[in-house]
Amino acid sequence: MLEEMGKRARAAARKLARETTAEKNASLERMAAELWADRAHILAANAFDVEAAREVGLSSALLDRLTLNESRLQGTITDLRGVAALPDPVGETFDQGILPNGLRVRKQRVPIGVLGVIYEARPNVTVDVAGLAVKTGNSAILRGGSETLESNKALLETLRKALEESGLPADAVQLIADPDRARVAELLGLYEYVDLIIPRGGAALHRFCRETSKIPVITGGIGICHLYVDASADLEAALPVLRNAKIQRPTVCNALDTLLVHRSIASVFLPRLVEALKGDGVSFRAHANALPYVQQDRTGHVQPAGPEDFDTEWLSLVLGIKVVENLDEAVEHITLHSTGHSDGILTQDVENARRFTSEVDSAVVYVNASTRFTDGAQLGLGAEAAVSTQRLHARGPMGPRELTTYKWVVEGDYHIRTT
Amino acid sequence: MLEEMGKRARAAARKLARETTAEKNASLERMAAELWADRAHILAANAFDVEAAREVGLSSALLDRLTLNESRLQGTITDLRGVAALPDPVGETFDQGILPNGLRVRKQRVPIGVLGVIYEARPNVTVDVAGLAVKTGNSAILRGGSETLESNKALLETLRKALEESGLPADAVQLIADPDRARVAELLGLYEYVDLIIPRGGAALHRFCRETSKIPVITGGIGICHLYVDASADLEAALPVLRNAKIQRPTVCNALDTLLVHRSIASVFLPRLVEALKGDGVSFRAHANALPYVQQDRTGHVQPAGPEDFDTEWLSLVLGIKVVENLDEAVEHITLHSTGHSDGILTQDVENARRFTSEVDSAVVYVNASTRFTDGAQLGLGAEAAVSTQRLHARGPMGPRELTTYKWVVEGDYHIRTT
Numbered sequence: 001m002l003e004e005m006g007k008r009a010r011a012a013a014r015k016l017a018r019e020t021t022a023e024k025n026a027s028l029e030r031m032a033a034e035l036w037a038d039r040a041h042i043l044a045a046n047a048f049d050v051e052a053a054r055e056v057g058l059s060s061a062l063l064d065r066l067t068l069n070e071s072r073l074q075g076t077i078t079d080l081r082g083v084a085a086l087p088d089p090v091g092e093t094f095d096q097g098i099l100p101n102g103l104r105v106r107k108q109r110v111p112i113g114v115l116g117v118i119y120e121a122r123p124n125v126t127v128d129v130a131g132l133a134v135k136t137g138n139s140a141i142l143r144g145g146s147e148t149l150e151s152n153k154a155l156l157e158t159l160r161k162a163l164e165e166s167g168l169p170a171d172a173v174q175l176i177a178d179p180d181r182a183r184v185a186e187l188l189g190l191y192e193y194v195d196l197i198i199p200r201g202g203a204a205l206h207r208f209c210r211e212t213s214k215i216p217v218i219t220g221g222i223g224i225c226h227l228y229v230d231a232s233a234d235l236e237a238a239l240p241v242l243r244n245a246k247i248q249r250p251t252v253c254n255a256l257d258t259l260l261v262h263r264s265i266a267s268v269f270l271p272r273l274v275e276a277l278k279g280d281g282v283s284f285r286a287h288a289n290a291l292p293y294v295q296q297d298r299t300g301h302v303q304p305a306g307p308e309d310f311d312t313e314w315l316s317l318v319l320g321i322k323v324v325e326n327l328d329e330a331v332e333h334i335t336l337h338s339t340g341h342s343d344g345i346l347t348q349d350v351e352n353a354r355r356f357t358s359e360v361d362s363a364v365v366y367v368n369a370s371t372r373f374t375d376g377a378q379l380g381l382g383a384e385a386a387v388s389t390q391r392l393h394a395r396g397p398m399g400p401r402e403l404t405t406y407k408w409v410v411e412g413d414y415h416i417r418t419t
Numbered sequence: 420m421l422e423e424m425g426k427r428a429r430a431a432a433r434k435l436a437r438e439t440t441a442e443k444n445a446s447l448e449r450m451a452a453e454l455w456a457d458r459a460h461i462l463a464a465n466a467f468d469v470e471a472a473r474e475v476g477l478s479s480a481l482l483d484r485l486t487l488n489e490s491r492l493q494g495t496i497t498d499l500r501g502v503a504a505l506p507d508p509v510g511e512t513f514d515q516g517i518l519p520n521g522l523r524v525r526k527q528r529v530p531i532g533v534l535g536v537i538y539e540a541r542p543n544v545t546v547d548v549a550g551l552a553v554k555t556g557n558s559a560i561l562r563g564g565s566e567t568l569e570s571n572k573a574l575l576e577t578l579r580k581a582l583e584e585s586g587l588p589a590d591a592v593q594l595i596a597d598p599d600r601a602r603v604a605e606l607l608g609l610y611e612y613v614d615l616i617i618p619r620g621g622a623a624l625h626r627f628c629r630e631t632s633k634i635p636v637i638t639g640g641i642g643i644c645h646l647y648v649d650a651s652a653d654l655e656a657a658l659p660v661l662r663n664a665k666i667q668r669p670t671v672c673n674a675l676d677t678l679l680v681h682r683s684i685a686s687v688f689l690p691r692l693v694e695a696l697k698g699d700g701v702s703f704r705a706h707a708n709a710l711p712y713v714q715q716d717r718t719g720h721v722q723p724a725g726p727e728d729f730d731t732e733w734l735s736l737v738l739g740i741k742v743v744e745n746l747d748e749a750v751e752h753i754t755l756h757s758t759g760h761s762d763g764i765l766t767q768d769v770e771n772a773r774r775f776t777s778e779v780d781s782a783v784v785y786v787n788a789s790t791r792f793t794d795g796a797q798l799g800l801g802a803e804a805a806v807s808t809q810r811l812h813a814r815g816p817m818g819p820r821e822l823t824t825y826k827w828v829v830e831g832d833y834h835i836r837t838t
Contacts, residue, residue, distance in 0.1 A: 014754065018778065099799050103788060110780055112810050191629065195810045210610065214630050216811040237833035244835035335433065346833070357828045359437065361529055369522060369831030378836060379827070380518050391531050391614045391824045392635040393812040405810045408798070409776045412788030414656035414765070416663035417797060 002186045005141060005174050006193025009114045012169035013139040017111050019168060021088035024134055027166035028084035031131065032077045034162040038154070039073055045154035046123060053121075053147045066121045066148055076124045079383070083131040086382040089401040090137045093409075103415055107406040111137035113195035115403070116187050116215065120201045121145035126155045130173045132385050134163070136403040139172040141194065143187060146179040153177060188213035198386050218398065220363075220389040223253035223341030224313050225371045228330040228356070230347035231262040235269050237368075238346045239276050244370040247280045250317050253387065254342050254374040258310055258320040260330045266293050266323045273321075274302060280317070285309045287322035294321070310337045327352050331359045338362055340389050342371040363389055363396035421605045424560060424593050425612025428533045431588035432558040436530050438587060440507035443553055446585035447503035450550065451496045453581040457573070458492055464573035465542060472540075472566045485540045485567055495543045498802070502550040505801040508820040509556045512828075522834055526825040530556035532614035534822070535606050535634065539620045540564035545574045549592045551804050553582070555822040558591040560613065562606060565598040572596060607632040617805050637817070639782075639808040642672035642760030643732050644790045647679040647749040647775070649766035654688050656787075657765045658695050663789040666699045670734050672806065673761050673793040677729055677739040679749045685712050685742045692740075693721060699736070704728045706741035713740070729756045746771050750778045757781055759808050761790040782808055782815035 016024075035042065046068040053066055089109050096106040115138050119125045126144055133140035144152045152175055160170040176183050188197060188209060197217040199209045206219040227245060229238050245256035261269055270293040274284060278301040285305040286294050294302045309320050310333075324330045327345075334343050344366025345356040353367045364374045374396060376384025381399025388394045394402040435443075454461065465487040472485055508528050515525040534557050538544045545563055552559035563571045571594055579589040595602050607616060607628060616636040618628045625638040646664060648657050664675035680688055689712040693703060697720040704724040705713050713721045728739050729752075743749045746764075753762050763785025764775040772786045783793045793815060795803025800818025807813045813821040 017780065097799065103792065103798075105798060108776075211633050216635060216809065234833065240835055241833050248836060353830070357527075357830075361436065361826060364827040364829060367828075367830040369829055369834040370836050372836040373522065373829060373834070379522075379524060379829070380516065390635065395824055396827045405814055407780060408783040408815045409786075410783060410788055410792060410798070411772070411776075411786040414653065414660050415788040415792070416659055417667060417789050417791040 002183060002190055006190045008171040009139045009141050009174060010193045012171035013111065013113050015169045016137045016139055016172050019137065023167065024088065024137065025084045027134055027163055027168045028080055028131055030166040031159050031162040032080045034158045035073065035077050035127065038158045039070060042073065042154045042158065043068055046151040048150045049148050058147065062121060068123055068151060072124065076127045080127055080131045083135050083383050086135065086400055088135065089404050101415065102413065104411040106409050108409050109404045109406050112403055112405050113138060114193055115140045116194045116197045118143045118184060118199045118201065118205065118209065121147040123148050123151040123155060125200065126152050129385065130159050132383055132400060132403060134172055136400050138403055141174050141176065141187065143176040143184060149177060149179060185212055188215060191215045200386060218386055218388050218390060218393065220387045221253050222313060222339050222389060224257045224311065224337060224339045225254060225341055226258045226260060226334050226338055226343040227256055227371065228260040228345045229262060229265065229269060230327065230345055230349060230352050231264045232348040232352065233346040234348060235265065239273065241346060241370050242273065243277060243280065245372055246277065246282055246319050247317065248372055251315050254371050256319065256371055257312065257314050258322065258337065260322055260324050260333060263323050263325050266290065270294050270321065271296065282317045282319055285318060285320045289323045290321045327355060331356065334360050342366065342374040344369060344371055421602060421609060425609045427590040428558045428560050428593060429612045431590035432530065432532050434588045435556045435558055435591050438556065442586065443507065443556065444503045446553055446582055446587045447499055447550055449585040450578050450581040451499045453577050454492065454496050454546065457577045458489060461492065461573045461577065462487055465570040467569045468567050477566065481540060487542055487570060491543065495546045499546060499550045502554050502802050505554065505819055507554065508823050520834065521832065523830040525828050527828050528823045528825050531822055531824050532557060533612055534559045535613045535616045537562045537603060537616065537618045537620065537624065537628065540566040542567050542570040542574060544619065545571050548804065549578050551802055551819060551822060553591055555819050557822055560593050560595065560606065562595040562603060568596065568598060604631055607634060610634045619805060637805055637807050637809060637812065639806045640672050641732060641758050641808060643676045643730065643756060643758045644673060644760055645677045645679060645753050645757055645762040646675055646790065647764045648681060648684065648688060649746065649764055649768060649771050650681040650683045651767040651771065652765040653767060654684065658692065660765060660789050661692065662696060662699065664791055665696065665701055665738055666736065667791055669736050673790050675738065675790055676733050677741065677756065679741055679743050679752060682742050682744050685709065689713050689740065701736045701738055704737060704739045708742045709740045746774060750775065753779050761785065761793040763788060763790055
């Protein structure tokens with residue numbers, strides 16, 4: 001069953017790859033207009049999903065993620081128009097040159113082809129992914145969470161209609177509407193028709209895709225993130241950065257999980273930190289070597305860290321704290337415990353900053369900034385398809401360009417190879 | 420068992436990633452010197468492999484691939500010195516910029532980490548891969564063919580000694596010396612310690628890796644390659660290009676498999692082509708629409724094409740021929756039958772060249788040149804780790820730069836995210 005969908009996706013991708021930037025952008029604008037025009041239908045379908053989810057007892061946090069309303073739909077439409085306004089990476093040429101034998105060589109950016117995107121219960125992802133796919137000339141096979149099925153069906157109906165009305169193939173965006181989980185495994189085996197799998201969800205989904213897929217997978221989105229406060233850090237300025245990294249949105253992957261503090265400033269800085277953040281509801285898991293600096297806190301915000309605590313992505317208002325003797329020990333701790341997502345140093349020492357960015361090998365390495373900037377829009381990509389923590393193809397936020405690949409174009413004058 | 424090897428490879432990779440270009444190049448020079456110094460030991464081990472292979476009846480072609488001698492070892496050493504002389508991609512920065520909020524962003528090229536390379540019975544690959552890995556700061560776990568085990572053990576002993584003597588970790592290069600094929604599957608599961616699998620072998624090995632590996636795989640090396648002779652082609656100049664593409668080295672992946680000829684020149688060109696190439700021992704599989712132009716040949720060089728012939732990588736002196744009505748039909752045939760390796764057009768028409776390079780989406784697309792140029796050294800990369808026909812990370816020849824990835828480095832002044 002999915003094989004037919006794969007074939008249609010491949011055929012659509014071939015057409016899409018030849019569309020001009022203007023045609024693709026016009027189609028995105030059409031999608032935006034039709035989504036707004038069809039809002040009553042879409043919101044009714046979403047209300048059905050929300051009601052069904054409430055009946056099965058979905059948590060209020062998940063219900064909130066699932067819920068669309070006019071204002072949220074408007075936000076999604078604004079994002080779609082933002083994607084239309086971005087530069088089109090397809091067609092860019094790079095690495096041009098003329099070889100000694102006269103062959104003219106260049107690389108030319110082309111779409112990846114067919115993307116398989118597996119995600120959870122947020123209907124706005126459906127529109128985001130469809131928009132980024134069309135922008136970059138890729139077709140997409142979407143597999144959303146079963147809780148959001150009616151919403152996704154309504155959204156797909158509108159998006160596919162907009163594609164057709166603007167002269168692009170409707171099959172550029174398809175939805176796997178069968179809630180059977182066997183369809184996910186089937187999708188992961190369609191290597192003839194799908195070029196890249198992007199899972200957007202928790203660790204279990206990423207592991208399942210990595211272990212099952214016959215198609216290349218971009219895994220990511222799991223962040224055990226560290227900030228190291230060096231001896232030379234501006235402590236006054238460091239506090240707001242740590243606070244931002246921990247509390248601005250604690251449930252996401254780029255939120256701070258572990259704070260490392262240089263021994264020489266621990267006695268000054270750690271009590272101030274605990275004092276400053278406990279008012280925000282943060283609780284602390286202190287390594288044995290940090291406890292002496294913070295155990296005067298009797299309000300229950302500080303507990304000794306357990307054996308797994310420095311390998312935990314908290315996704316909540318918990319912060320691990322540990323004292324290190326020097327930069328080497330900080331780097332060593334990060335090397336052992338980081339998931340390679342986002343790690344940073346706060347320092348006034350240029351040489352320590354240089355060493356840290358050289359020796360810590362995470363997707364995004366920070367000097368004097370919050371880890372919360374690991375995001376496609378924040379880092380100037382305009383939009384984000386995923387955050388990669390694997391090493392192949394792309395690391396960190398993936399924008400439109402990371403949804404493309406390249407081909408070599410080699411032009412000669414009837415050149416033959418002689419060696 | 421392999422897990423220990425993986426841990427050592429990971430530790431070595433961390434050290435290697437911090438070595439300077441000068442240190443890595445000095446180590447490559449040391450490898451070159453020690454390989455020559457140890458040549459008696461290496462050639463004796465190789466003679467043992469060759470003798471054993473002869474006893475089990477390996478074909479003379481395979482025996483030839485397996486055999487080392489002083490001259491071939493010297494060639495491999497020269498290649499290693501060539502790799503030392505190449506620019507070091509590690510540390511390159513790109514995509515620098517300052518965001519509107521003042522954050523300074525750049526990407527910095529870093530090694531991939533640990534490479535798992537699975538290959539067949541050519542001992543020179545052992546040295547090539549080790550050299551490219553060290554050059555690019557990666558460590559490598561090698562799995563060569565069992566026929567070449569003694570040769571590889573001797574080579575590894577020398578290479579690891581050279582690494583140590585030059586102050587680099589010996590575990591940068593390790594060999595899986597257990598000939599049990601279960602070790603290959605085990606390697607493909609070591610995702611905590613291995614970042615990339617590069618299979619170098621036939622279609623079955625690539626398929627096995629794609630279907631089994633939990634680690635990203637670069638597949639490639641299978642080429643059903645096409646040249647399309649357009650109505651406007653310089654036919655005098657086209658013949659040597661086709662001859663070069665077909666006969667210079669027919670057993671490799673970038674050799675020509677199928678010739679497509681525009682209807683308007685078929686009656687002039689096809690008889691000349693058959694006449695010119697049959698003297699080289701080429702036999703032809705002609706599509707029904709090409710037969711009328713070539714069936715006057717009574718020497719048995721021309722046969723009607725069978726149903727699978729246009730989906731066959733010949734790896735021998737066989738050439739499929741087919742007549743097409745126009746460029747669209749040529750592109751359509753290539754889209755259906757190419758493996759996306761190397762395809763080209765011979766034409767004097769600039770617009771047709773542009774359309775062909777735009778619409779044919781192979782790793783390397785040629786205008787007026789032989790497909791035989793798809794090779795890292797030929798296309799200016801200096802060396803080649805593999806030829807990728809998948810779409811992620813790298814396409815076509817992979818040189819040193821394609822064995823690296825990047826990290827983002829983001830520097831601020833205690834920046835916090837506000838939205």
